[in-house]
Amino acid sequence: MTPKRTDTFPRALPGHWLHPADPGYDEARRIWNATHDRRPALIARCRDAAEVSLAMRYAATSDLEVTVRGGGHNVAGTAIADGALLIDLSPLNEVTVDPVAQVAYAGGGALLRDVDAATIPHGLACPAGVVSHTGLGGLALGGGYGWLTRKWGLTCDHILAADVVLADGSVVEAGEDSHRELLWALRGGGGNFGVVTRFTLRLRPVGPVHHHVGVYALEQAPAALAAYREFAEGQGLDLHAVGCLKFAGEQEWIPAGLRGQRALFLTVAWFGDPSQGPARAAPLFEAAPPAGAVERVLSYAELQALGDHGEPHGNRYFTKSCYLQELSPTEAGEFVAITRDMPSRLSSIDFEYLRGAIADVPGADTAFPSREAPYICTVSSQWTDPERDAQNAAWPRQGIARLRPFSTGGAYVNYLQDEKEGRVLEVYGAARHERLAAVKKAYDPGNVLRRNQNIPPLADDQQSSSKES
Ligand SMILES: Cc1cc2nc3c(=O)[nH]c(=O)nc-3n(C[C@H](O)[C@H](O)[C@H](O)COP(=O)(O)OP(=O)(O)OC[C@H]3O[C@@H](n4cnc5c(N)ncnc54)[C@H](O)[C@@H]3O)c2cc1C
Numbered sequence: 005m006t007p008k009r010t011d012t013f014p015r016a017l018p019g020h021w022l023h024p025a026d027p028g029y030d031e032a033r034r035i036w037n038a039t040h041d042r043r044p045a046l047i048a049r050c051r052d053a054a055e056v057s058l059a060m061r062y063a064a065t066s067d068l069e070v071t072v073r074g075g076g077h078n079v080a081g082t083a084i085a086d087g088a089l090l091i092d093l094s095p096l097n098e099v100t101v102d103p104v105a106q107v108a109y110a111g112g113g114a115l116l117r118d119v120d121a122a123t124i125p126h127g128l129a130c131p132a133g134v135v136s137h138t139g140l141g142g143l144a145l146g147g148g149y150g151w152l153t154r155k156w157g158l159t160c161d162h163i164l165a166a167d168v169v170l171a172d173g174s175v176v177e178a179g180e181d182s183h184r185e186l187l188w189a190l191r192g193g194g195g196n197f198g199v200v201t202r203f204t205l206r207l208r209p210v211g212p213v214h215h216h217v218g219v220y221a222l223e224q225a226p227a228a229l230a231a232y233r234e235f236a237e238g239q240g241l242d243l244h245a246v247g248c249l250k251f252a253g254e255q256e257w258i259p260a261g262l263r264g265q266r267a268l269f270l271t272v273a274w275f276g277d278p279s280q281g282p283a284r285a286a287p288l289f290e291a292a293p294p295a296g297a298v299e300r301v302l303s304y305a306e307l308q309a310l311g312d313h314g315e316p317h318g319n320r321y322f323t324k325s326c327y328l329q330e331l332s333p334t335e336a337g338e339f340v341a342i343t344r345d346m347p348s349r350l351s352s353i354d355f356e357y358l359r360g361a362i363a364d365v366p367g368a369d370t371a372f373p374s375r376e377a378p379y380i381c382t383v384s385s386q387w388t389d390p391e392r393d394a395q396n397a398a399w400p401r402q403g404i405a406r407l408r409p410f411s412t413g414g415a416y417v418n419y420l421q422d423e424k425e426g427r428v429l430e431v432y433g434a435a436r437h438e439r440l441a442a443v444k445k446a447y448d449p450g451n452v453l454r455r456n457q458n459i460p461p462l463a464d465d466q467q468s469s470s471k472e473s
Pocket residue numbers: 036071072073074075076077078079081082083093112113132133134135138139140141142143144145146147148149150194195196198199200201315418419455456457
């Protein structure tokens with residue numbers, strides 16, 4: 005697409021507004037997943053709400069599509085589009101903490117590691133994802149699962165208020181006393197309603213974590229998965245147990261015969277008194293003795309960074325995901341079969357038992373749609389050679405197709421990729437989608453923000469506008 009009038013873009017912010025010919029443009033247009041190699045017409049690197057507002061108004065007068073980049077980690081590449089104006093929030097990453105009120109104020113472009121770096125010194129954290137270079141913006145607006153979500157709820161449940169630049173460039177604060185319906189939509193409705201320049205987040209106390217990982221040969225996986233199900237479903241809120249099927253690495257604690265082989269990893273994280281951790285994890289590892297294991301006490305910061313190196317920027321990724329009703333021997337058998345077909349040594353199947361505090365929040369309180377789902381599962385391809393794109397994108401599609409008969413039918417909006425038309429409506433359900441579409445109509449009636457998992461505005465004859473002040 006040939007951009008219109010971008011030659012007139014504001015020169016008042018040199019180095020912050022990048023045209024394709026400018027130094028730094030190529031660096032600034034890169035996102036985490038290298039399969040999305042797109043060229044925006046213009047990149048506005050915004051440092052505050054006023055600059056976001058300027059960019060929004062400029063896009064409107066220049067007839068440019070707008071995309072918004074938080075951490076740039078959406079696997080479907082929704083942050084960036086050819087020929088669009090990219091509002092890059094990465095300079096807007098400051099996080100401050102009020103330790104007495106247990107509240108953080110985080111810029112809309114903060115990464116999870118920026119939030120952790122500010123809160124952990126106070127013994128506090130906002131429950132969020134498991135890879136610290138992920139963006140807070142996209143993760144929080146779509147939901148936000150992580151180590152602490154069984155204990156405290158989703159990231160979106162921790163949004164107390166948000167400063168939002170709307171499609172017309174105006175700025176509002178969505179909170180309990182103003183724009184409440186917008187706040188409801190921001191808690192799980194995705195990046196549809198405006199650009200969040202500042203999140204006000206509730207924080208929770210955190211301390212050291214007892215962390216225990218066991219590895220199993222693929223042949224042992226069905227028995228180990230049966231033990232996992234029994235164990236995980238019976239736990240209180242201080243314990244979170246997750247699983248992963250992937251090629252084993254070369255770590256010393258992994259038996260030599262398993263290194264480089266397809267294997268199952270089960271991990272137990274205990275957030276109570278660390279001295280009780282070994283006893284808390286024991287029932288799982290006694291019921292299903294692993295071939296190798298490692299246990300240690302980690303700081304919360306170490307826990308949050310454990311997954312960072314496994315999913316680096318610049319590799320190629322394709323993910324499909326579903327919620328599972330249960331993890332019976334049938335689903336366990338499917339996990340093993342899908343693992344046998346895994347075409348890349350960098351790929352994985354991840355799963356975890358959810359519930360706990362996620363399910364305790366009343367469904368109508370937030371836009372997040374799938375609180376009751378027992379299990380979430382992602383089949384994630386990672387590879388480096390563009391020649392192998394088709395093969396690696398096919399594996400998650402085929403894997404999730406095999407699991408579909410056992411799925412709840414829902415999906416996590418932040419993992420949607422390559423979906424059939426109407427999937428977003430299906431994911432939210434008719435009533436919640438209609439309520440979100442009404443908010444969209446009130447706050448972004450022209451659907452300016454549409455390169456997300458899109459919720460179009462309600463048609464005129466469907467409902468009156470729900471914008472309030
Ligand atoms: C390595 C990796 C690990 C992950 N781990 C987890 C996990 O543990 N738990 C989990 O729940 N999810 C996880 N995810 C999924 C993650 O939640 C989504 O990829 C999410 O979209 C990432 O947000 P982002 O800001 O980095 O992405 P972006 O691509 O920048 O943004 C995603 C969408 O949100 C919009 N958006 C972003 N910021 C704002 C803002 N401030 N205002 C308005 N709109 C905004 C964008 O326009 C875009 O449409 C992971 C993803 C990756 C790649």
